[in-house]
Amino acid sequence: MNAPQPALELARFAPEPAPAPLADLVPFLAAERDLVPPVALTRRLAARAAIYRAGDTAEFTYEMIDGGAILWTMLPDGRRQILQMIGPGDVFGFAALDQHDATAVTTVTSRIRVVPIAQSTRSMAGQSMLLHQALDRIHALQAHALLLGRMTALERVAHFLLAAFRPSGPTDPLAKDDGGRIRLFVTREEIGDYLGLTIETVSRNLGKLRKSGIIALDHADRIRLIDRTGLAAIAVPAGDHA
Amino acid sequence: MNAPQPALELARFAPEPAPAPLADLVPFLAAERDLVPPVALTRRLAARAAIYRAGDTAEFTYEMIDGGAILWTMLPDGRRQILQMIGPGDVFGFAALDQHDATAVTTVTSRIRVVPIAQSTRSMAGQSMLLHQALDRIHALQAHALLLGRMTALERVAHFLLAAFRPSGPTDPLAKDDGGRIRLFVTREEIGDYLGLTIETVSRNLGKLRKSGIIALDHADRIRLIDRTGLAAIAVPAGDHA
DNA sequence: CGGCCGATTGAGTTATGTCAAAGCAAGTGG
DNA sequence: CCACTTGCTTTGACATAACTCAATCGGCCG
Numbered sequence: 001m002n003a004p005q006p007a008l009e010l011a012r013f014a015p016e017p018a019p020a021p022l023a024d025l026v027p028f029l030a031a032e033r034d035l036v037p038p039v040a041l042t043r044r045l046a047a048r049a050a051i052y053r054a055g056d057t058a059e060f061t062y063e064m065i066d067g068g069a070i071l072w073t074m075l076p077d078g079r080r081q082i083l084q085m086i087g088p089g090d091v092f093g094f095a096a097l098d099q100h101d102a103t104a105v106t107t108v109t110s111r112i113r114v115v116p117i118a119q120s121t122r123s124m125a126g127q128s129m130l131l132h133q134a135l136d137r138i139h140a141l142q143a144h145a146l147l148l149g150r151m152t153a154l155e156r157v158a159h160f161l162l163a164a165f166r167p168s169g170p171t172d173p174l175a176k177d178d179g180g181r182i183r184l185f186v187t188r189e190e191i192g193d194y195l196g197l198t199i200e201t202v203s204r205n206l207g208k209l210r211k212s213g214i215i216a217l218d219h220a221d222r223i224r225l226i227d228r229t230g231l232a233a234i235a236v237p238a239g240d241h242a
Numbered sequence: 243m244n245a246p247q248p249a250l251e252l253a254r255f256a257p258e259p260a261p262a263p264l265a266d267l268v269p270f271l272a273a274e275r276d277l278v279p280p281v282a283l284t285r286r287l288a289a290r291a292a293i294y295r296a297g298d299t300a301e302f303t304y305e306m307i308d309g310g311a312i313l314w315t316m317l318p319d320g321r322r323q324i325l326q327m328i329g330p331g332d333v334f335g336f337a338a339l340d341q342h343d344a345t346a347v348t349t350v351t352s353r354i355r356v357v358p359i360a361q362s363t364r365s366m367a368g369q370s371m372l373l374h375q376a377l378d379r380i381h382a383l384q385a386h387a388l389l390l391g392r393m394t395a396l397e398r399v400a401h402f403l404l405a406a407f408r409p410s411g412p413t414d415p416l417a418k419d420d421g422g423r424i425r426l427f428v429t430r431e432e433i434g435d436y437l438g439l440t441i442e443t444v445s446r447n448l449g450k451l452r453k454s455g456i457i458a459l460d461h462a463d464r465i466r467l468i469d470r471t472g473l474a475a476i477a478v479p480a481g482d483h484a
Numbered sequence: 485c486g487g488c489c490g491a492t493t494g495a496g497t498t499a500t501g502t503c504a505a506a507g508c509a510a511g512t513g514g
Numbered sequence: 515c516c517a518c519t520t521g522c523t524t525t526g527a528c529a530t531a532a533c534t535c536a537a538t539c540g541g542c543c544g
Contacts, residue, residue: 073388077481081388095380102384127369134376138337141383142344146315146323148390149438153500188523196391198501203524219509220523239319395532430491443532445492461541462491 042113051104051112052093058100060114061130062093067110068185072193073102082194084140085163085186091133094120107185148196156195157205158235161215165225184221209234284355293346293354294335300342302356303372304335309352310427314435315344324436326382327405327428333375336362349427390438398437399447400477403457407467426463451476 042065045051051062051069069086083102086092094117095101120126147156164182184191188199195202209215214231216224225231284307287293293304293311311328325344328334336359337343362368389398406424426433430441437444451457456473458466467473 073384075388075392075479075481077479079392081391083384083387094377095384096377101381121370121373124366124369127366127373128363131363131369131373131376134373134380135336135338138376138379138383139343141380141387142315142325142337144387145325145383145390146317148387149323149435150317150321187521193391199523200502200525201500204500207524237317237319239317440533441491442493442534446532449492 042111045106045110045112047106047108047110049106051106052100053103054100056100058093058096058098059117060093061091061117061120062104063113063115064088064090064092065111065113067112068107069104069110070107070186070190070194071102071104080193081196082190083144084137085194091129094130094133095137107190153195153197153201154205154208155235155237156197157191157202157209158231160191160195161209161223161225162231162235164223165228165231180226181218181222181224184223188220284353287348287352287354289348289350289352291348293348294342295345296342298342300335300338300340301359302335303333303359303362304346305333305355305357306330307353307355309354310349311346311352312349312428312432312436313344313346322435323438324432325386326379327436333371336372336375337379349432395437395439395443396447396450397477397479398439399433399444399451400473402433402437403451403465403467404473404477406465407470407473422468423460423464423466426465430462 045067052058052060054073064086066088068088069092070082071084071086071092072080072082074080084090084092086104092104093100120130147159151159164184165180186194188202191197192199192202206215206217209231210217212230214225214227214234216226218224287309294300294302296315306328308330310330311334312324313326313328313334314322314324316322326332326334328346334346335342362372389401393401406426407422428436430444433439434441434444448457448459451473452459454472456467456469456476458468460466
């Protein structure tokens with residue numbers, strides 16, 4: 001469980017030519033950000049592009065129009081925890097009002113609306129919106145803490161799948177195809193880093209769900225949901241508690 | 243790792259005579275909450291008293307004046323995850339604007355300031371305060387996700403101790419005595435449920451830190467910090483990452 | 485003093501991690 | 515168009531950290 005090979009880790013997580021964070025791509029905003037309200041613009045990003053990185057000054061909030069991204073923190077030795085899978089409709093980047101404490105990277109080609117933070121915090125409506133977003137985030141993080149601290153690998157994977165099969169509501173990092181079949185836009189490693197597991201454990205437990213007839217894996221990233229009730233039963237283990 | 247004995251769990255977590263949530267103790271606030279600003283009052287609670295429970299209507303925010311509390315969620319089968327250890331200065335109870343998604347219980351005799359939510363959200367200053375509190379919470383929950391998902395038992399215990407030995411800043415569930423010696427107000431079980439470990443693992447790793455001369459355990463709940471640097475080195479494993 | 489509750493310690497089990505070898509698609513260059 | 519490379523996934527064999535079960539210890543309170 002301890003320190004992996006640094007060189008390898010570095011190669012894996014540092015997008016090689018180190019693409020400039022989005023904030024750098026829109027420096028002109030710095031001048032405009034104190035002007036009239038609707039100062040916001042939409043940018044298109046390629047897959048695996050950094051939106052911002054831990055340590056960057058937090059100057060903007062972002063809204064995922066379409067596409068997907070992941071948000072993560074990591075330990076100095078490279079162990080990584082993915083904190084959120086960002087999908088259409090999600091607002092992010094407001095975690096701290098000074099410096100980002102995590103890194104956000106797209107998983108697929110995405111369109112993102114960029115809004116200066118100052119603009120959001122100025123109006124009552126903006127503040128209220130941010131507060132609601134923040135409370136949602138707290139709720140989700142608390143649920144995730146329960147998952148990371150107290151659930152088995154199988155339960156975690158079931159949870160992930162259940163979220164993935166939600167009818168394309170906000171916060172899914174994947175697009176739903178036709179009836180019940182989805183395409184995953186995240187690798188096993190990302191699923192593992194989200195669930196606090198290794199890729200092998202993720203793979204084995206997906207296999208277990210396949211063998212028990214709850215899902216079908218047409219291909220590594222094409223999954224069909226066969227037995228939603230069964231999946232839900234695993235995700236939320238019934239207990240005779242009051 | 244699965245479902246423990248329900249009867250036992252129930253007995254452990256349900257404060258026997260089921261004390262009324264704080265909200266019930268101050269029903270008169272319901273009438274006053276729309277009046278002039280400084281409608282807020284301080285209440286004193288005994289140790290192990292419920293402040294609110296998951297499912298209760300969220301009508302108030304709370305500020306711990308002095309004392310301590312823990313905040314938790316649990317699975318239907320009784321597995322519990324403690325989400326926060328609340329100490330003097332901490333504001334809590336605002337996690338959702340409709341229903342509480344967690345349960346808050348004092349660990350020691352406490353004084354708590356109770357403020358109607360409506361009052362906090364009305365003014366710009368109140369909203370701004372809540373937003374800041376929420377962002378702090380997000381930051382802490384993200385750090386905790388990294389701990390739960392990616393750290394070893396020893397690292398988790400080291401983290402907990404480091405937080406416990408912080409100079410009585412907000413968010414410690416324990417009071418500092420004299421130089422470097424603290425008294426813990428939480429049981430091993432609570433530490434375990436906070437760190438995603440069992441009591442035995444907590445105990446063994448405290449023992450390990452004791453044997454390596456980093457802390458001294460005068461008594462189960464009296465700890466002396468001998469080597470802060472050593473403790474910090476364990477909590478944040480050095481890595482040669484960029 | 486005796487009982488009780490929490491903590492510690494020991495012994496054995498197991499879920500998950502680690503290391504390593506294939507397997508499989510998709511892409512690339514000859 | 516095919517052989518090769520590449521990157522991700524799957525599967526197997528093995529190691530181990532953490533859990534489980536159980537006994538003992540140690541304050542504390544009546």
